[in-house]
Amino acid sequence: xxxxxxxxxxxxxxxxxxxxxxxxxxxxxxxxxxxxxxxxxxxxxxxxxxxxxxxxxxxxxxxxxxxx
Amino acid sequence: xxxxxxxxxxxxxxxxxxxxxxxxxxxxxxxxxxxxxxxxxxxxxxxxxxxxxxxxxxxxxxxxxxxxxxxxxxxxxxxxxxxxxxxxxxxxxxxxxxxxxxxxxxxxxxxxxxxxxxxxxxxxxxxxxxxxxxxxxxxxxxxxxxxxxxxxxxxxxxxxxxxxxxxxxxxxxxxxxxxxxxxxxxxxxxxxxxxxxxxxxxxxxxxxxxxxxxxxxxxxxxxxxxxxxxxxxxxxxxxxxxxxxxxxxxxx
Numbered sequence: 024x025x026x027x028x029x030x031x032x033x034x035x036x037x038x039x040x041x042x043x044x045x046x047x048x049x050x051x052x053x054x055x056x057x058x059x060x061x062x063x064x065x066x067x068x069x070x071x072x073x074x075x076x077x078x079x080x081x082x083x084x085x086x087x088x089x090x091x
Numbered sequence: 092x093x094x095x096x097x098x099x100x101x102x103x104x105x106x107x108x109x110x111x112x113x114x115x116x117x118x119x120x121x122x123x124x125x126x127x128x129x130x131x132x133x134x135x136x137x138x139x140x141x142x143x144x145x146x147x148x149x150x151x152x153x154x155x156x157x158x159x160x161x162x163x164x165x166x167x168x169x170x171x172x173x174x175x176x177x178x179x180x181x182x183x184x185x186x187x188x189x190x191x192x193x194x195x196x197x198x199x200x201x202x203x204x205x206x207x208x209x210x211x212x213x214x215x216x217x218x219x220x221x222x223x224x225x226x227x228x229x230x231x232x233x234x235x236x237x238x239x240x241x242x243x244x245x246x247x248x249x250x251x252x253x254x255x256x257x258x259x260x261x262x263x264x265x266x267x268x269x270x271x272x273x274x275x276x277x278x279x280x281x282x283x284x285x286x287x288x289x290x291x292x293x294x295x296x297x298x299x300x301x302x303x304x305x306x307x308x309x310x311x312x313x314x315x316x317x318x319x320x321x322x323x324x325x326x327x328x329x330x331x332x333x334x335x336x337x338x339x340x341x342x343x
Contacts, residue, residue: 037230037231038167038170039170040170040174041174042173042174042177045170045173045174045177046170049166049169049170049173049295050166052295053162053165053166053295053298053299054299056295056296056299056300056301057299057300059301060299060300060301061300064301064302064304065296065299065300065301066296066301066302066303066304066309068296068301069292069295069296069299069301070292070313070316073169073173073288073291073292073317074320076173077173077176077177077180077288077320077321077324078324080173080177081177081180081181081184081186081324081328084177084181084186084187085181085184085186085328085331085332
């Protein structure tokens with residue numbers, strides 16, 4: 024069980040890195056794109072979502088750096 | 092060569108070169124301080140595991156339906172690309188230490204010396220550190236090369252770009268016999284982050300059902316837009332950082 028847990032933790036670390044919020048945001052943004060594309064051309068969703076996720080990620084890192 | 096194929100080759104080559112430089116530093120450190128034979132055996136076993144991973148995953152990826160593949164590939168490239176870009180922007184803004192191969196080499200060599208006496212025959216420490224270093228640095232490259240290659244049905248081109256980068260870095264490492272500190276790793280990581288993020292946005296959106304105005308030509312707008320936005324973030328956050336020496340640990 025410990026080995027399974029370690030393997031799962033390793034895969035999580037490999038995929039999500041040190042910012043799981045951004046990884047989760049990417050999944051949500053892809054889902055939103057799929058939902059919007061049912062109604063209209065949804066090409067604009069991903070660029071906007073990625074810009075927001077990246078800026079938020081840097082802002083969080085900068086804020087935690089100042090609090091250290 | 093089409094724009095997408097060129098993007099594939101450049102992205103895979105740069106990503107692979109950066110990871111290969113980091114792997115060479117680790118192998119050099121344990122090889123020099125502990126045992127060259129054990130370090131090279133560890134390195135060789137890791138390469139075999141990476142080759143097996145590629146051989147197993149490659150055909151499965153290429154057999155996926157194109158929309159599923161693009162959704163999966165786009166998502167994975169975005170997750171990896173945003174990690175690379177985030178670190179590169181933080182380094183550019185002075186919020187994170189610049190990647191320094193000489194410092195990493197000194198730390199790895201000191202840890203290898205502190206690990207105790209060398210064993211006769213296969214040195215477990217040198218083997219394990221070289222194996223882990225090459226495997227972990229290589230896995231990300233395998234995923235990037237496979238996903239890029241599979242999505243464009245150009246796994247051969249991705250493999251050739253990856254092999255060329257590894258060969259170039261290995262030859263340079265053997266020739267110099269020191270950490271490849273002059274390779275502009277930070278700039279290369281910034282470039283790779285921009286490319287992975289741009290292609291991730293493009294393919295992820297297509298896989299999720301969106302259609303781009305102008306088709307593939309949208310990439311010619313996306314790549315410069317991601318680059319400009321990232322440089323803008325560097326500028327904004329650099330302005331908010333007070334002048335101070337960066338003392339935090341050097342991270343991969």
